[in-house]
Amino acid sequence: MRQCERMAVYNKALDDLWARGLLYPCTCNRKDIAAAASAPQEGAPLHGPDGIIYPGTCRDKRRGTLRPKDIPLRLDMAAAGRFLTGSDQPNGKVGEFYEAGTGPNGETGTITFSLSELTDTIGDVVLSRRDMGTSYHLSVVLDDAEQGITHVVRGQDLFEATRIHVVLQVLLGLPTPQYLHHRLIRDDTGKRLAKRDDARAILKYRAEGASPADIRATVGL
Known part of the structure; x- marks a missing residue:
């Protein structure tokens, strides 16, 4: 599959997530994010799968019913977690996946994660970029589902990102493959x-x- 030929599929998924109030536009660049996350009241910046965890500067800037097409869009991870669990309980289980190998910290078997883990260690990730109209997280989830992928083998450096992919799979009604994250050379x-x-x-x-x-x-x- 070529991602450049599947923009209609990605746009449909973005429209769906936008209609449910799970996306918001973001005008911050990397310098803005680093400055906001490093503010004295924030303490040391926390890092997640996509770098510095986004501090939520633009989270309240969503306006209108039509999804903007010329601006990056972020997934409101707290809203997504509440949508999946039906509550605001920080320790409520949001999703799970089966780890067929061993994760970076020795994780194996069925891995579950909570709402607080999503908001505290991942944050609001970008799902649509200005120059692409999609992101790795969104496109890999949709493309794997379309191709009937049942087992995913990849490096331990993507272990944390798997939780993002599981959230998107559940939100979009897609199956979750089994994962094996191998150690890095x-x-x-x-x-x-x-x-x-x-x-x-x-x-x-x-x-x-x-x-x-x-x-x-x-x-x-």
């Missing part, structure tokens, strides 16, 4: 290997004379 300093940091590919190790056995030992297999 890191360099000698403990930093995660990533293409964005020009991490070396296996081919480079092989070209330098490493054997398959050497590479398996390097990654701990």
Whole structure:
């Protein structure tokens, strides 16, 4: 699937969430968010799956019945949690997913999460960007459902984001796959290997004379 060919699907989902009062427009840039989250009364900024947890500056700026198309939209996580649980109880269970492997803190089996976990450790994530009209969180949930994905294998760095995806799956009436979050491969300093940091590919190790056995030992297999 190509996301650029599925904008109508994403727009339909955004219209649905907007009509239920679960989205709001946000005009903050990264500098604004960092400044607001670092204000003296806020204490040290808290970080979630998408970076600094949004402090809610624009949460009360929703106006009108028509969804704006030229401005980023955030999911009101507290409103979404109340919609799913039918209450304001912070410890009420909002969702769950099955972890077939082991999460970063040893989590395994059925993982449940509460309203307070969503608001305190994730916050109001962006679901529609100005330049794209969607976001990773929204598009991956809709595309997985359309393709009938039943099992998702990905790195532990996405473990916290899985709660966002489960919330969207339940809100949009989509099935929740089973997940397996594998441990990350890191360099000698403990930093995660990533293409964005020009991490070396296996081919480079092989070209330098490493054997398959050497590479398996390097990654701990």
